[in-house]
Amino acid sequence: EVQLLESGGGLVRPGGSLRLSCAASGFTFSSLAMSWVRQAPGQGLEWVSAISGSGGTTYYPDSVKGRFTISRDNSRGTLSLQMNSLRVEDTAIYYCAKSRSVADAFDIWGQGTMVTVSP
Amino acid sequence: DIQMTQSPSTLSASVGDRVTITCRASHTISRWLAWYQQKPGKVPKLLIYDASSLESGVPSRFSGSGSGTEFTLTISSLQPDDFATYYCQQYNSYLTWTFGQGTRVEI
Numbered sequence: 128e129v130q131l132l133e134s135g136g137g138l139v140r141p142g143g144s145l146r147l148s149c150a151a152s153g154f155t156f157s158s159l160a161m162s163w164v165r166q167a168p169g170q171g172l173e174w175v176s177a178i179s180g181s182g183g184t185t186y187y188p189d190s191v192k193g194r195f196t197i198s199r200d201n202s203r204g205t206l207s208l209q210m211n212s213l214r215v216e217d218t219a220i221y222y223c224a225k226s227r228s229v230a231d232a233f234d235i236w237g238q239g240t241m242v243t244v245s246p
Numbered sequence: 247d248i249q250m251t252q253s254p255s256t257l258s259a260s261v262g263d264r265v266t267i268t269c270r271a272s273h274t275i276s277r278w279l280a281w282y283q284q285k286p287g288k289v290p291k292l293l294i295y296d297a298s299s300l301e302s303g304v305p306s307r308f309s310g311s312g313s314g315t316e317f318t319l320t321i322s323s324l325q326p327d328d329f330a331t332y333y334c335q336q337y338n339s340y341l342t343w344t345f346g347q348g349t350r351v352e353i
Binding site for chain 2: 160162164171172173174177178179184185186188189222226229230231232233234236237238239
């Protein structure tokens, strides 16, 4: 069964850092692009980072560029998101998601991990 | 950057109704559009990809159409399980995605 399981969420003060992880199983992890998507309480979905299968290419929207870093360990089947200089507006559920290619829909989502940034 | 705009933001409907949601892209995206369903407290679920391809296991009452900048999601006969929020998403560019703001379908 294809599965994604996030961990690492929690409460952090503004300006702080947090590292999220996503454990993948049931598919050939190293050959597929992976992304992080977030959803603030009561709000819509926002894509926040993506990484190619090899890990050599990463992309971010302007809202997190320079603060968030996505990485992957293909030997362990894990995806990570290092979040620095966190802001109150980064408060959200963070999902990892798999796409079937570098430009494709997200066919598998994890259950999400909650990040709360509060003074 | 490509912006995605959905309409309406909220839609009131009854069981058995035919429902249509529209998604417009700020630039042409060919057919690189997906639709998701999300219920409260649940993970988004892929319904449609490549504008009109039905994801495996999704009921045939869901259909998608469009290309370029205008797209629609149609539910042919609304069922009780379909009351949810629906999002469109473009993937025209390499490793870059944008979601619409969502359409809530309510009773």
